[in-house]
Amino acid sequence: MPGFASLLVASAAVRVASLNMCSDEYLLLLARPQEIASVSRLSRDPADSSLWRLGQRFPGNRGNLESALKTRPNLLITMGGGGKSTALIAGKMGLRTLDLPFPSTIQDVANGMTLVAQALGDERRALPWKARLARLQRSAPATRDAIFLGAGGNSVGVQSVEAGWMRLAGLKQRSLPGGRASLEMLATRPPAVLLRSAYRRSERSLGQTWLEHPLASPKSSKIVTVDGRPWTCAGPLMLGEVDRLRSQM
Amino acid sequence: MRLLLIFLLLVAAVGHLLLPFGPLREAQAVDPELADLILIQLRLPRTLLALGYGATLGISGAALQAMFANPLASPDISGASSGAALGAVIGGYWLGLTQPLLLAACGAAGALGILTLLIALAGRRADTTTLLLAGLALALAAGAATSLALALAPSPFAFYDAYDWLMGNFADRSLAQAAAALVPASVASILLLRRAHALDLTALGEDVAASLGIKPRRLGLEVIALSAIAVGACVSVAGAIGFVGLVAPVFGRSISRGHPGSAMVPAALIGAILLAAADLVVRSVPLDRPIPVGVVTALFGTPLFVWLVVTMRRRVTA
Amino acid sequence: MTSLVARQIGIPGRLQPADLDVQAGELVALVGPNGGGKTSLLRVLARIENASGVVAIDGEDLDLAPLSRRRRLLSFLPASRDVIWPIAPRDVIALGLDGPNPARVDELIGLLELGSLADRPVNRLSTGERARVLLARALVGNPKILLLDEPLSNLDPYWVLRILSILEIAAHSGQSVLVALHDLGQLPRFGRALLIADGQVQMDEAPASLMASERFEQVFRIQATQGGWEVRRQADPQSSP
Numbered sequence: 041m042p043g044f045a046s047l048l049v050a051s052a053a054v055r056v057a058s059l060n061m062c063s064d065e066y067l068l069l070l071a072r073p074q075e076i077a078s079v080s081r082l083s084r085d086p087a088d089s090s091l092w093r094l095g096q097r098f099p100g101n102r103g104n105l106e107s108a109l110k111t112r113p114n115l116l117i118t119m120g121g122g123g124k125s126t127a128l129i130a131g132k133m134g135l136r137t138l139d140l141p142f143p144s145t146i147q148d149v150a151n152g153m154t155l156v157a158q159a160l161g162d163e164r165r166a167l168p169w170k171a172r173l174a175r176l177q178r179s180a181p182a183t184r185d186a187i188f189l190g191a192g193g194n195s196v197g198v199q200s201v202e203a204g205w206m207r208l209a210g211l212k213q214r215s216l217p218g219g220r221a222s223l224e225m226l227a228t229r230p231p232a233v234l235l236r237s238a239y240r241r242s243e244r245s246l247g248q249t250w251l252e253h254p255l256a257s258p259k260s261s262k263i264v265t266v267d268g269r270p271w272t273c274a275g276p277l278m279l280g281e282v283d284r285l286r287s288q289m
Numbered sequence: 290m291r292l293l294l295i296f297l298l299l300v301a302a303v304g305h306l307l308l309p310f311g312p313l314r315e316a317q318a319v320d321p322e323l324a325d326l327i328l329i330q331l332r333l334p335r336t337l338l339a340l341g342y343g344a345t346l347g348i349s350g351a352a353l354q355a356m357f358a359n360p361l362a363s364p365d366i367s368g369a370s371s372g373a374a375l376g377a378v379i380g381g382y383w384l385g386l387t388q389p390l391l392l393a394a395c396g397a398a399g400a401l402g403i404l405t406l407l408i409a410l411a412g413r414r415a416d417t418t419t420l421l422l423a424g425l426a427l428a429l430a431a432g433a434a435t436s437l438a439l440a441l442a443p444s445p446f447a448f449y450d451a452y453d454w455l456m457g458n459f460a461d462r463s464l465a466q467a468a469a470a471l472v473p474a475s476v477a478s479i480l481l482l483r484r485a486h487a488l489d490l491t492a493l494g495e496d497v498a499a500s501l502g503i504k505p506r507r508l509g510l511e512v513i514a515l516s517a518i519a520v521g522a523c524v525s526v527a528g529a530i531g532f533v534g535l536v537a538p539v540f541g542r543s544i545s546r547g548h549p550g551s552a553m554v555p556a557a558l559i560g561a562i563l564l565a566a567a568d569l570v571v572r573s574v575p576l577d578r579p580i581p582v583g584v585v586t587a588l589f590g591t592p593l594f595v596w597l598v599v600t601m602r603r604r605v606t607a
Numbered sequence: 608m609t610s611l612v613a614r615q616i617g618i619p620g621r622l623q624p625a626d627l628d629v630q631a632g633e634l635v636a637l638v639g640p641n642g643g644g645k646t647s648l649l650r651v652l653a654r655i656e657n658a659s660g661v662v663a664i665d666g667e668d669l670d671l672a673p674l675s676r677r678r679r680l681l682s683f684l685p686a687s688r689d690v691i692w693p694i695a696p697r698d699v700i701a702l703g704l705d706g707p708n709p710a711r712v713d714e715l716i717g718l719l720e721l722g723s724l725a726d727r728p729v730n731r732l733s734t735g736e737r738a739r740v741l742l743a744r745a746l747v748g749n750p751k752i753l754l755l756d757e758p759l760s761n762l763d764p765y766w767v768l769r770i771l772s773i774l775e776i777a778a779h780s781g782q783s784v785l786v787a788l789h790d791l792g793q794l795p796r797f798g799r800a801l802l803i804a805d806g807q808v809q810m811d812e813a814p815a816s817l818m819a820s821e822r823f824e825q826v827f828r829i830q831a832t833q834g835g836w837e838v839r840r841q842a843d844p845q846s847s848p
Binding site: 359493496501503542549 | 650653654655656672673674677678681682683684685687689690691692693694695698699702728741744754
């Protein structure tokens with residue numbers, strides 16, 4: 041890592057292409073506009089990303105290096121690998137690559153912020169975000185029983201990073217068989233708090249219709265609608281979600 | 290025999306409603322009203338749908354078989370069910386309609402469209418081969434079109450709904466959905482039942498029926514329209530389910546002594562029992578993945594279908 | 608007392624509009640070449656297709672009669688013997704009645720000697736047996752008018768004669784019976800004959816004079832001889848009868 045940093049300080053301006061909506065979040069939060077060469081198409085879509093207005097200022101790519109080539113990046117950020125063609129081309133072109141692992145804890149997200157800030161040439165850019173996280177962690181409230189509910193009853197795992205964010209907001213995700221809530225369970229043992237994802241709510245699917253069943257809105261639960269988009273990546277944007285949730289509790 | 294059927298129907302209905310009994314007992318222990326809530330909001334729509342959809346398939350299957358003068362006609366083989374699924378998918382996923390009754394109308398329109406195409410292709414008095422080929426071709430085409438419509442729909446989750454639409458699913462339907470399916474289906478089915486005697490007379494041939502004052506062409510159009518409405522409404526809520534509409538009328542006719550129109554009532558009872566039983570099987574399989582109801586109906590329907598074809602061949606060559 | 612009055616009945620392209628009066632108790636034969644219009648006449652009387660004109664039975668307009676009434680007024684038996692559904696003869700016959708009447712059904716079963724076949728599915732019977740079942744259905748309701756299209760075709764001689772006598776009895780008891788005939792051999796048993804050819808009712812008189820007429824020989828291209836019929840020789844006036 042130190043070698044990287046010195047190279048960057050010595051070189052010309054860095055131009056970054058991010059090939060994955062989740063790695064886009066780090067880039068869009070930390071980079072200056074002239075440093076962003078390309079973000080994935082999903083970050084420019086209002087249905088998928090809450091940063092879409094910001095994302096639309098930059099060219100979009102299809103998640104592979106071929107589609108980002110014309111923006112002439114000199115640094116590539118991916119998550120979970122960029123695919124074979126990407127690795128091949130990057131190797132041929134001698135591009136610097138940074139592959140972020142899928143976060144399984146909040147600490148992983150913090151590490152990701154550090155890594156991207158370093159790649160951009162200044163680790164201190166990540167400090168404000170980390171300070172905010174530390175403040176939230178110091179003031180974490182006592183937790184109540186909660187369930188995150190998406191289309192079709194799909195929820196999140198008890199040990200997942202989403203559940204970690206929920207804990208910061210004072211919500212303890214219940215353990216569900218198959219990671220899915222059933223209407224019967226919601227009726228017999230409703231959670232204290234129900235987080236309903238508004239992800240693509242206007243688009244019809246059987247999963248959306250499931251959410252409209254009367255039993256999917258238990259009367260004794262506090263039902264909070266959440267913007268589902270940051271939850272897809274459960275990354276750095278979740279700080280805002282935690283703040284919002286805390287204010288609603 | 291009819292008494293036996295009614296008894297079996299009651300057993301199927303009660304069993305479908307109350308099994309598995311464990312969760313109900315637990316809910317009762319937590320709060321007596323809870324068990325009622327689950328029974329009414331969750332179990333009842335599912336049972337009503339299974340029974341009502343099964344009865345609808347029996348009645349419209351018998352009516353279509355009488356009208357086409359062919360024991361192999363049925364909502365699935367004629368393509369009506371697949372057409373209904375296509376109509377409902379386009380209405381729901383592309384036109385963005387959410388009102389269950391509107392979706393039922395889309396289903397009916399789809400079924401009607403396919404049946405019209407079938408008659409245009411095969412003619413109303415088509416022989417078995419022509420009817421089978423045309424109907425199956427249309428059913429396959431409509432099924433493929435439904436998958437395509439789902440794949441290209443705005444919502445990225447739509448594609449995974451294909452199984453439910455093409456093979457049926459009763460899980461987690463609300464009372465409002467059940468009503469949207471069963472109210473139009475009941476009305477259309479009752480109107481079909483009132484034509485039972487006219488359909489019986491078509492067994493003597495169109496000419497004799499016409500001489501007795503029945504208008505065969507108008508009767509045919511009515512049967513098609515009413516079947517499309519009934520089947521379309523059910524498909525729009527629970528997806529396309531095959532084989533019940535083919536098999537129930539066959540047994541219905543053995544109870545009605547061969548009369549095609551009088552077979553509608555016993556076919557309704559048998560269809561309801563079959564579909565409730567199939568859904569019960571689906572619910573009791575201990576997998577965390579759901580098996581679509583259509584798979585079970587295909588399992589018991591296919592051997593019966595094969596037997597039908599074999600006996601038809603034998604009858605023709607005899 | 609007239610039973611059937613038909614005015615200007617026809618089918619465009621197949622039967623020119625004609626008038627017809629049939630009294631109660633008449634046994635009428637319709638003869639003519641294939642495609643000449645015999646079946647069309649029966650069908651238009653039964654109001655089956657493109658029915659133009661008016662048909663009244665005992666003063667009642669057939670087109671206005673409700674469904675329940677039609678059965679009492681007329682009964683139509685087509686030439687085709689197909690029944691696709693495996694219905695028992697007993698039930699096929701019962702279709703000709705308004706409501707259940709097992710005694711009457713048994714009468715017809717006895718009359719047409721269907722006792723041993725009464726419960727076998729009708730589509731498994733031979734053509735001749737099926738013909739008897741379908742005739743029984745046409746007779747069971749005792750309608751005022753019987754319209755029968757080739758009821759005697761492909762039957763054993765025994766049944767040809769038996770059915771003819773059944774029809775004679777029906778006529779005697781006041782019904783009007785119109786029968787399209789293919790085999791001229793039975794023609795003499797009828798009281799009245801219509802010659803129908805080229806979509807027209809060409810002759811309407813007693814069978815004997817009809818068979819002896821020049822028009823008859825022209826239409827059928829046969830002529831009467833001592834022993835029966837022989838092919839008519841065309842332009843040979845010296846040909847011996």
